[in-house]
Amino acid sequence: MTGVEIFRGDITLLEVDAIVNAANNSLLGGGGVDGAIHRAAGPGLLEECEGIGGCPTGEARITQGYNLPARHVIHTVGPVWQNGQADEAELLASCYRNCFLLLEQNRLSSIAFPAISCGVYGYPAEEACNIAVRETETFLKRAATGTTVFFVCFNDTIEAALRQHLSP
Numbered sequence: 001m002t003g004v005e006i007f008r009g010d011i012t013l014l015e016v017d018a019i020v021n022a023a024n025n026s027l028l029g030g031g032g033v034d035g036a037i038h039r040a041a042g043p044g045l046l047e048e049c050e051g052i053g054g055c056p057t058g059e060a061r062i063t064q065g066y067n068l069p070a071r072h073v074i075h076t077v078g079p080v081w082q083n084g085q086a087d088e089a090e091l092l093a094s095c096y097r098n099c100f101l102l103l104e105q106n107r108l109s110s111i112a113f114p115a116i117s118c119g120v121y122g123y124p125a126e127e128a129c130n131i132a133v134r135e136t137e138t139f140l141k142r143a144a145t146g147t148t149v150f151f152v153c154f155n156d157t158i159e160a161a162l163r164q165h166l167s168p
């Protein structure tokens with residue numbers, strides 16, 4: 001089945017081909033989902049990230065998953081919300097597009113996203129989820145049969161925003 005699923009809970013528990021990390025430009029860990037993923041993956045993840053040398057906002061990098069049930073981690077750096085004055089919408093859309101490119105390039109068929117930029121980076125959930133759903137629906141039109149995208153919600157706000165935008 002090709003499509004979208006909503007998962008309520010901790011992304012580090014998902015056994016998928018790739019989970020997406022809402023990282024920062026250094027790729028050297030942090031709080032939020034970044035901290036949770038590094039804690040669950042173990043020190044090997046940080047070692048691999050140190051070798052990558054950072055990631056510009058809007059781009060994505062792939063690593064192994066180490067102690068995670070997921071095979072890979074795709075690290076992407078979302079924009080910090082600046083009241084829509086710094087091209088945030090395009091940068092956030094670019095995060096999703098670049099994660100999908102890495103999924104295709106690595107011939108992976110399942111991916112789980114947290115709500116990129118909707119925590120520390122302050123992106124309004126409703127607008128961010130609209131972008132996430134739009135970019136995902138565009139990707140799934142060209143994706144291989146059997147590709148599944150999971151949206152992982154860690155709170156009611158994100159879940160409500162996602163359900164509002166997902167076509168029934």
Ligand code: APR
Nearest residue numbers: 010011022024030031032033034036117118119120121154
């Ligand atoms: N599983 C799933 N989702 C989670 C988890 C988890 N274990 N922990 C947090 N979240 C959710 C948050 O509730 C939020 O909806 O992930 C979303 C993204 O929030 P952040 O992790 O704060 O990420 P972001 O807003 O993109 O800020 C990135 O925070 O942790 C630092 O190093 C990171 O500097 C970077 C910044």
